[in-house]
Amino acid sequence: MGNKVLVRIFGIPIKGCKPGKSWEDAARITREILTSKFGESVDVEYIEFLPSRWKQFPEVVDLIRAGEAQIPIVMVNDVMISSGGKIDVGRIERYLLGMGLKKL
Numbered sequence: 001m002g003n004k005v006l007v008r009i010f011g012i013p014i015k016g017c018k019p020g021k022s023w024e025d026a027a028r029i030t031r032e033i034l035t036s037k038f039g040e041s042v043d044v045e046y047i048e049f050l051p052s053r054w055k056q057f058p059e060v061v062d063l064i065r066a067g068e069a070q071i072p073i074v075m076v077n078d079v080m081i082s083s084g085g086k087i088d089v090g091r092i093e094r095y096l097l098g099m100g101l102k103k104l
Contacts, residue, residue, distance in 0.1 A: 005042045005101060007034065007092060010049040010060055010073040023072050024048065026087045033089050038096060039104050049073075 009030065011023025027046035034042050047053060049071065054061050059078070063069035069083035074092060081095050082088060097103075 004040065005038075005096060005099065006077055007042060007044045007096075008047055008073075008075045008078075009044065009087060010047045010057070010071060010075070012049055012071050023087075026072070030087055030089050030092065034092065034096070037093065037103050038101055041101050042096060 007030075009023065009027040011027065013024075014022055024046050027044065031044035031046075034044055047057070049057070049060065060069070060073060060075075063073070063080065063083075064071075069080060072083070072085075072087055073080060074082045074087060076092065076095055076099070082091055
């Protein structure tokens with residue numbers, strides 16, 4: 001597999017959130033874990049999904065409006081693999097392995 005895989009994590013700011021407990025922090029930890037396992041083959045991007053960003057990701061807005069997704073949303077190469085609850089790094093890892101990515 002020659003192309004880099006893009007993992008996007010859509011989150012929102014949480015008012016009064018303790019340091020280290022935000023979706024952005026969880027995305028950073030996810031990035032660290034996945035890049036330690038897959039290296040440069042994977043890129044993890046956190047998107048703070050505020051109304052100002054909705055036009056950039058109409059497919060995500062459609063999923064939320066249809067009741068098919070809730071924050072946090074994890075997408076791999078524009079395919080939603082999870083939504084709501086927690087960011088499950090193991091699930092992302094299994095999905096990447098299923099795509100043919102190899103661990104370092």
